Amino acid sequence: MSRRRNLLAAAFAFFLASPALAAAGGTEKPWAEALAERRVDPASVPDPLRVTEEMRRFAEEAAPAGRPAPERLAALQRALYDPSRFRFAYDERGTLPAPEAFERRGGNCVAFTNLFLALGRSLGLPLSAGLAAGRRGAEKEGDLVVVRSHVVATMPWGPRLLVFDFFSAEADAAAGIRPLSDLELAAVFLGNLGVDEIRAGRPEKALSVLSDAVRLGPEIAALHVGLGVALWHVGRVADAETAFRTARARDPGEVSAAHDLASLLAARGERQEALRLLRAADLGRAPGPTWLLRGNLELALGKLPDAVRSFRKAHALSPRSVEPLLAVARAEEARGRHPEATAALREALALRPGDPDVLRLLDGR
Structure with a gap:
């Protein structure tokens, strides 16, 4: 609270x-x-x-x-x-x-x-x-x-x-x-x-x-x-x-x-069941971490556009966290959308200037 x-x-x-x-x-x-x-x-x-x-x-x-x-x-x-x-x-x-x-x-x-x-x-x-x-x-x-x-x-x-x-x-x-x-x-x-x-x-x-x-x-x-x-x-x-x-x-x-x-x-490896549970739940008041979890499950199961949407929702709810933006970058990279992945990383860098993990990901592009 x-x-x-x-x-x-x-x-x-x-x-x-x-x-x-x-x-x-x-x-x-x-x-x-x-x-x-x-x-x-x-x-x-x-x-x-x-x-x-x-x-x-x-x-x-x-x-x-x-x-x-x-x-x-x-x-x-x-x-x-x-x-x-x-x-x-x-x-x-x-x-x-x-x-x-x-x-x-x-x-x-x-x-x-x-x-x-x-x-x-x-x-x-x-x-x-x-x-x-x-x-x-x-x-x-x-x-x-x-x-x-x-x-x-x-x-x-x-x-x-x-x-x-x-x-x-x-x-x-x-x-x-x-x-x-x-x-x-x-x-x-x-x-x-x-x-x-x-x-x-x-x-x-x-x-x-x-x-x-x-x-x-x-x-x-x-x-x-x-x-x-x-x-x-x-x-x-x-x-x-x-x-x-x-x-x-x-x-x-x-x-x-x-x-x-x-x-x-x-x-314990039951990703399909976990995703079904979250998709059936009312997430109207869900916090950012719940949308991040949903996105990670969608990403792992190959539902890439859905994953990006969930990660963006997580970022909207937790705008000071870089984790959702890094997740967006991973999902966009998996979709072959390299400019969008780079843009997400730059958003993350703006939130956390000098972050070594973000810089490493950007340098590797």
Whole structure:
């Protein structure tokens, strides 16, 4: 969920939706008991919505009683970004529970949502979490793609659903907000931590964290994708395939699951099946690496014009990456279109002046 810092600000969006979306609520059982029922060690998962006395005082001062709930929540959100009072700062890797986010005065969207829910609930306001399906961050991890989920705080208000988002862009009603229970919010919290562990080169730790995430949020497809990536990294390829297929069963539109399953199939030589899978998938929101994978499969199978189109799509989605342009050059060269191949290499050189690999390819022409 990377965003430029100058886009970060409080957002307060309203749109028509069923109030039931925000009624997913949390578990009424004690936190430790709820986790134990899902076979998760309570000692390993802090309650992301725990409220400290200092947090409670801050919320009461920022949003005093006597005003309608939307006004109180808007005041609370403004206070979190007021440099003279708090100043919540964005940190992409800061996946934190509410007390730690409050103490550090920062974090990512999960940390913000945890904090906002905890503060709002301390005021007696019925806030819940929601998963913003269309606003996630996909990151390339080797041949695979991992996903950081984007969450928001929500509250029903008459016929509307109030959405409180970390980013300045308004929540897109068309993208959909999936309601999350408190256990599912904890699952997303763990899922993003697991992605951090994968990116840090600690797949065994990631596997432990993501296994707990799936136990808490078994219906969230992106968590199964993350689990599959961790399993792949520790050499459990058959289990990784099961995880990717489970993710696709949970949500057939989960592009990262299609990408990672296709990568797995291609790695064991099933290129035709991998390409069929990607061509059948809805790639409308697919990131550049998925189109690059599709193009590589098309190139390997001799579908050269299709490969060029896929590589160009990958470049359009990842304009600062030279990899799609080098792929275009390979495909055009295979088609015997040498001027087009040279043009693609020159595009790559413009992006990365002095790159020895690009220069070598150009010098060899």
